[in-house]
Each structure stands twice: as structure tokens, then as C-alpha cells.
Amino acid sequence: MLTKKVKKRIIFLTFIFILSVFAVFFILNSLKKNILYFSSPTEIKQKEDIPFGKAMRVGGMVKKGSITINQKNIQFTVTDFENEILVSYSGTVPNLFAEGKGVVAEGKLSDKNFFIASRILAKHDENYMPPEIKEIIKKNAK
């Protein structure tokens, strides 16, 4: 049914498509580490060749009850519920920064358990609800 020309064009497009899928796959594969926006505390713990003193990002949850604020800086623990890392930061935090919420800290690792942040970003989760509903959920959880 298909004429020769049509078949030729189909083969041509399929060829281009497969070729570019492979190209994209290899590009993404080789960029793997760079595409990750942040590392979790577990990844930092497990990795052998962590660059200390080099700019990187750590992300996870702010551990409940871990935020301590003094005059100079703010300290809190970032956890992924397996491992944790202590983050120290001086400056203003975004509005959504809170205990039990996602956070991404930009800065430098001073050792495997201590991170000095130069910038804090709040990570919002995918839950959207009115404040009243949140209250009800909180009540029910207790």
C-alpha cells in the first residue's frame, strides 16, 4: 500500500529518531552527576571521593526540633531518614523554610557531618491544601 517514497521517508525519520534517542541517552548518562540538583546525606556518607571545600548542594528534610538560632548563625540538621548532616548558615532563610520541610543548602562540606551553607533554598513538596485541612490532618495524627 505504501509507496516506495513513503517507505523511504518513514525509514529516514525512524533512523533520525533512534539516533537522537541514543545521543540524548548518552549525553544524559555522562552528565548524570551534574543533573542531580543536590545530594542526600546518605550519598555523601557513602561516597569515598567527596570534594571537601568545593561548592555543592545538600538536600533533604529539616529534622524536627533541630533548628537552633543564635546571634551569628542558624544551625539545623538535614535528614533523609537514614543519615543526617549538620548545616550551619548565616543569613536570611526563605519563608517556607521550616521544621519537617524540604530544604536544599548550597555551600561547602567541611567534613562528612558538617556543612557550611552559603545559601538556603526551601523545597516545596507536591501537597497542596488549604490551612484548615492541614489543621484537621494534624489533629487526626495526634
Next chain:
Amino acid sequence: MFKFFSSSNIYSLIQKLINFIDSIFFLILIIGLTFALVLSPPDYTQGDSVRIMYVHVPAAWLGLACFSVITLLSVLNFIFKIRNFYFINKSIAPIGLLFTCLAIITGSLWGQPTWGTWWAWDARLTSMLVLMLFYIFYILAFKLLSGEEIIVKVSSIIAIIGSINLPIIKYSVEWWTTLHQPASIKIVGPSNIHSAMLLPLLVMLLVFLLYGALIFLMKYKTEIIRIKKKNLKKI
């Protein structure tokens, strides 16, 4: 079957559709905006900045949808030489670009108060920027090249390469760690968005769909008029 797509048949249909959308668009727009800006509740953490979502999410969806349509029609046109798809694509591309830019800009406006930054080079934001670039290349192919045959060839190749980016955008938040949150509305399973916010979102999606359709029909109509004018000159 493709007779249906002949320009003279479609012209009167387009005019009817434009009139129809014109008659209901502003009503739905007002309903959508009232729900999104007044009636819907603020979010428990974001407060009122959640309202940006009612523009951001439909714009992003339609940005992706337009490119999917463009890819499909481009491929069909390239293989089967259905000339009308060329004009449809030419009309859809700027609309897709508009929606994609709108998604990026509103996302940036939302990011500043919530994340604390206008822009982050994470997988979702970057892949969305790549989509915008593909739209620009696609439109440039129409603007810079001359000769329909070569335009179809080049633009189809741009579209098919760009289409690989679409699943990357969709799954970027699952495959990699990103600053952008994962999808709240899932195709299967319950959504993580409260129904008081889901409803305005869906109405706004309808508004955007109608707006996109309206602009598309107007542009497509212009294209048809242009062809007819060209044909008249030839005679």
C-alpha cells in the same frame, strides 16, 4: 479522508468555531479567575502565592501538548505530504512558545517567594528551557528558510528531536533530584492537591485551552487567506 482537510471546507468551519469560542470565552475566563483569585483557599505553607499555580500549570501543560501535536503533525506531513498540516504547525508553534515562556516566567515569579531563588539549574527547569529553545528553532525554520519542501524537512527533524525532550520534562522530577516538586496530579492514583484547588485549576486549564484554540484558529484562518491570495495572483 484527507479531503476534509481541504482549505475551502475548513474555512467556514473555522469562522463558526471562532464565533462559538468568542461567545463563551469571557464567561469562562471570569469564572476561572474568580475561583482562582478569590474563592480558592490559600495554601497551608505557600499562602497566596499558590495562586500563581493556576496560570503556571495549565501553561506548562499546554506548552508540552502543543509540541506533541506539532511533532505528530510534522511527522505525518513529512511522510504523507498532507499540506494543511504545514499551515496548522505554522500556526500552533508561536502559541506553544507563548505558553512555554509563560510557564517559565510564572514559575520564576513563584520560585522567588517559595524557594528563595528566581532560577535553579535543576532538571525540570533546564529541560523546560530546552523546550523553549526547540520552539524557537522550529519557528526560525519557518522564518529563515524559503521553500516549503525544505522547511518541512528541517522543521520535522527539529520536532522529532525535540519530542525526545518531552518525556524528559515529564519524568525529570522522578529520575533526578530536583528543586522542583514532583507532580501533584497523577494519571493513576489519588492526587496530592485538595479539590478546592483542583477545581479552579481545571477551569483555568479550560480557559487556556480555549484561548490557545482561539489564537490558533485566527492564525490558521490568516494562513488560509494567504494561500488563497497567492493562488489568485497566479491566475
